[in-house]
Amino acid sequence: MNAAQLLEFLVSTPSVSGNEDTIATSLSGILSSEGFRIQREGDSIWFTLGNNARPHLLLLSHLDTVPPCKGWNSDPFKAHIDDSKIIGLGANDAKGSVAAMIMAAHEIQHRDFVGSITFAFVADEERGGEGIRAIKPKLGHIDAAVVGEPTGLQICTAQRGLLILRCTAHGKASHAAHAHLGDNAIHKAARDISRLAVMEFETHEDLGATRAEVTQITGGLSRNQVPDRCEFFVDLRTTANLDHATVANEIDSALESDVAVHSHRYEPVATNASEVVVRAALEAANASAGIGSVTTSDWAFLKGIPAIKVGPGDTNRSHRPNEYLLFSELEKGAAFYSRFIHVYFRMAAKEVVHV
Numbered sequence: 001m002n003a004a005q006l007l008e009f010l011v012s013t014p015s016v017s018g019n020e021d022t023i024a025t026s027l028s029g030i031l032s033s034e035g036f037r038i039q040r041e042g043d044s045i046w047f048t049l050g051n052n053a054r055p056h057l058l059l060l061s062h063l064d065t066v067p068p069c070k071g072w073n074s075d076p077f078k079a080h081i082d083d084s085k086i087i088g089l090g091a092n093d094a095k096g097s098v099a100a101m102i103m104a105a106h107e108i109q110h111r112d113f114v115g116s117i118t119f120a121f122v123a124d125e126e127r128g129g130e131g132i133r134a135i136k137p138k139l140g141h142i143d144a145a146v147v148g149e150p151t152g153l154q155i156c157t158a159q160r161g162l163l164i165l166r167c168t169a170h171g172k173a174s175h176a177a178h179a180h181l182g183d184n185a186i187h188k189a190a191r192d193i194s195r196l197a198v199m200e201f202e203t204h205e206d207l208g209a210t211r212a213e214v215t216q217i218t219g220g221l222s223r224n225q226v227p228d229r230c231e232f233f234v235d236l237r238t239t240a241n242l243d244h245a246t247v248a249n250e251i252d253s254a255l256e257s258d259v260a261v262h263s264h265r266y267e268p269v270a271t272n273a274s275e276v277v278v279r280a281a282l283e284a285a286n287a288s289a290g291i292g293s294v295t296t297s298d299w300a301f302l303k304g305i306p307a308i309k310v311g312p313g314d315t316n317r318s319h320r321p322n323e324y325l326l327f328s329e330l331e332k333g334a335a336f337y338s339r340f341i342h343v344y345f346r347m348a349a350k351e352v353v354h355v
């Protein structure tokens with residue numbers, strides 16, 4: 001299969017998160033027939049090329065998609081080809097990256113290189129990262145990772161994390177006519193929300209400021225009662241210079257409400273420009289500097305491993321109707337991953353001498 005045929009096949013195989021069995025099984029079948037030794041855990045699959053030596057490079061992307069939204073002009077679960085592009089759910093996020101990585105795997109399948117590469121295509125990226133979290137312990141030591149997501153082949157070296165806090169303001173109920181007997185929890189929450197709106201956190205050099213955004217609020221039982229409880233959620237898109245526990249504590253001590261961590265597992269990540277994986281990717285992309293990314297991905301679960309996020313397509317087309325990938329983008333993506341692998345192992349080989 002060439003890259004276009006492979007992408008057409010992937011897009012025409014529905015794989016909304018939680019329903020990846022079919023795509024994992026059929027892609028495993030194709031890859032096995034092409035000589036790759038497939039391993040599988042749940043609906044995530046992977047294979048390793050090379051002699052199991054270090055450095056061990058991981059190329060990772062995801063098989064699942066979000067459910068289709070409204071506004072599609074064609075069947076989202078069927079690849080619709082027009083002259084220059086392939087339209088369908090997941091074409092851009094992230095089946096284009098999967099297809100391009102597989103093309104790169106073909107290219108190096110029968111070559112000699114010092115080290116090893118694992119190609120992993122996982123389930124559940126869009127829903128919580130269950131796929132990568134389940135297979136990561138089985139992959140052994142990883143020296144560097146590339147996460148395939150649509151970045152327009154720009155090298156993303158920093159990615160925001162996500163911290164969600166659940167805040168509860170407690171008060172005392174009373175009849176609204178006897179408000180002096182109560183303690184209004186909504187008023188307390190309102191004071192806290194005003195505090196959050198002006199809170200500042202240390203700025204990140206590529207990604208800038210982190211803000212505390214209140215996204216949901218509930219409180220009050222009836223129109224004539226002083227409420228004794230008000231709950232609100234705070235969404236913080238964090239950067240790698242901030243620690244989730246420290247930020248949560250800082251907010252806790254600034255608010256009258258009780259603060260609980262609702263979700264903290266999407267860690268912010270960043271990779272230093274001096275790392276081989278960054279230098280190799282910049283050379284392969286003929287670029288001078290990396291960029292920061294505001295959208296989270298499975299990279300969040302690879303904290304501690306020097307990693308980048310790069311792939312064909314445009315993040316603005318993801319999770320939207322008529323998602324597409326240009327054939328030219330797919331070709332460039334495959335060429336980029338191949339070039340990157342060569343440069344990475346060349347640079348890593350030189351690096352070992354200095355260690």
Ligand SMILES: [Zn+2]
Binds near residue numbers: 062093149297
């Ligand atoms: Zn994605």
